[in-house]
Amino acid sequence: MFKMTKNILRNLFTKKATRLFPYEKREPFKGARGELDIKIEDCIFCGLCQRSCPSNCIKVDRPNKKWEVNQFSCILCGVCTEVCPKKCLFMKEHYKTPVYTKNIKEHQQEVKPAASAEGQA
């Protein structure tokens, strides 16, 4: 009967193994793959990322200089970040937060230096 006393005392006085989630969040490790993003000013619209994506979630529009990714089909593999020749694609470390509607965000490169410059969508 007294074999359990050691366990009981140890469990009463050590800290918990769980974390109180929405109030205390865990920081991801460095190098974790969370969400895909692009620095649109460096992109040359070569289309290599579109060709090597395993789940066909990137669309490159060369004549209009638009780049979009479907965040909900992306499998976070990271192949596009490795094949990009200008290294303008990168993965953020935190996961995407849940949303109510699935809308695809477009990135538009500014048309320089002529008449009108459109901002980011």
Next chain:
Amino acid sequence: MKGEVITVTVDNLVPMVKKMFEEGYRFVTASCVDLGDTHDLIYHFDKDLNLVHLRLNVSKGTKIPSISPVYFCALLVENEIQDLFGIDFDGLVLDYGRKFIIGDEAPNTPFVKIEVTKVQTEKKEG
């Protein structure tokens, strides 16, 4: 391919498999490849980490004798090949009737290669 490859025909398939059973080989699996007009069925056996393969090349529509009377575990693979490729096996110990791995609404024999030819459309005038 690592391991010995022996070509068999439909007639000496079951005697060769019985010989494998008596020599103490373990049945690993069977693979099927669709090559247009013919099917290529390859049976893989293993003993002490050495592989032996039996290759059987049949044209589409022939009935192949089942090896499940010799190796009971082969019935799972043969039912799966029946579902996916449409080959009929003779003498299966337990036959699921083309419903082993495919659901009711799925297409029939999905792994068979189909050819898509160009469709000519007529241009309408006026």
Next chain:
Amino acid sequence: MARTILPFGPQHPVLPEPIHLKLVVEDEIVKEALPAIGYVHRGLEKLVDLKDINQMVYVVERICGICSCMHALAYCQGIEEMMNVEVPPRAKFLRVIWAELHRIHSHLLWLGLLADAFGFESLFMQCWRVREKIMDLQEATAGNRVIVSVNVVGGVRRDINKDMEKYILDTLKEVEQEVNQLKSTILNDYTVKKRTVGIGVLTKEQVYQLGGAGPMLRASGVVQDMRMTGYAAYGDLDFEPVVETAGDCYARTVVRFREIFQSIDLIRQAFSKMPDGEINVKVKGFPTGEVVSRVEQPRGELLYYIRANGTKNLERLRVRTPTFANIAPLVAMLPGIELADVPVVVLTIDPCISCTER
């Protein structure tokens, strides 16, 4: 005596994935069992027509979540053998390290599920708490907790530097201590023994002729482990396969438990023998021919049959997973046991049904 037919599954609190068994029961003793699968068939082998050779690596590693690194390893080894590509030695050791980390976390997951099958929920929670440390290691080294995506055709994608190596070895020491504390509960407890000893016995000849794989074979006395063929860097590491002779559920538990310690030892050996160098080679061109590549997954022997004809899509990719081979021994084990022991027996084959049906 009247016979009733009871359905076991596809939804059952004990099963991690859906499988259906029709049990013919007479007065609480099972007389016959008939399996039915097909609830999660995704037809992944057909995707070779659409995706090219490098994109298929990402499809193949998503066949199963628990053993995903080994699927990618078998695929990459097969393609590399067809194209005569020599992988650098550092990449081979890194592949071994990630494969053994997967084996540890898979066996810890299974021990938790087995404890849950006979109702011991606090042991289930403790095993999974220890497993969280291994998931943290995978996220720190490879980028993702579950599907790590480190194997590519020609090597690996990420390297492990000296700080990460020290972190891994310290965490493994903690994991070893905690698993040692669980040892007396799993292996010497009176209730655990009463539920597993003498149940689901398979002799050596029966398992061999029914085509079993992995710990099912090794718990009945057959000495077979695919790592003895020496793929990746296993030829340079020394280890002995873990074998027991009793052939019942308790022997399988002991085999998987001892394999956790064997994996920790293999990782330490791999770190001490790993050479410096590059981690991948560039691969150009397309393969031709056919190849069979085999790898030891936590659940048994995995076989890949790949056939290519020189274009950018493969002609045929055939995957045979160990749980598919273990269904026949399961159907042979079920007659003669009591109905309350069916969950324990179904879990001792370590069912991974999403692997079975791809």
